[in-house]
Amino acid sequence: MRAERFEAGAASLRIAARALAIVARRNSELAEEVMTEEVPWTTWLPETERHTCVRELLGHLLAGADTGELVPFSRALISWRSTAVAWSDPRLAHDLQGPFPGDGAEVPRPLGEQA
Structure with a gap:
């Protein structure tokens, strides 16, 4: 990928992330509605x-858009999805x-290990 194309994509992501953050600050209900539509499992939370x-997620997205490092956003997305799945099961939740x-049952030390 040429550097020019990469920079264009990164600039676009920064603008979109900042625009979404502005919407979220001014109208949190709308931001949640957008997230629920885009990431449907948030309804289980x-x-x-x-x-x-x-x-x-917006914080990680903004930071990632600004730095080009999107792994923390991806990790947070996966973590929140797992949390939502746990909430979807009333008994588990x-x-x-x-x-x-x-504290649970006492577990003996493995052989050969000293206290």
């Missing part, structure tokens, strides 16, 4: 989590919220 998800009983 509780409302407060959805706000946090949109804010965090309930179990993961605690309370958690004690």
Whole structure:
């Protein structure tokens, strides 16, 4: 890929990310609606989590668009998707919220390891 093409793509991403961030600041409901349409699994998140998800993903997207490093955005997207999947199962979501009983069973040290 020629450098000129790469720079054009990077500049376009920066403009789109900043425009979306401006919309999110001025109208968070619209930003969530856009995210829900573009990333449908966000509907499984509780409302407060959805706000946090949109804010965090936009932050990573802006930083990535500015630096060209999009791996943190990708990681956050995967992490939030996994969180949404957990919330989609009411039993699992309930179990993961605690309370958690004690520390669990004591596990003996492996042989040959000293305390």
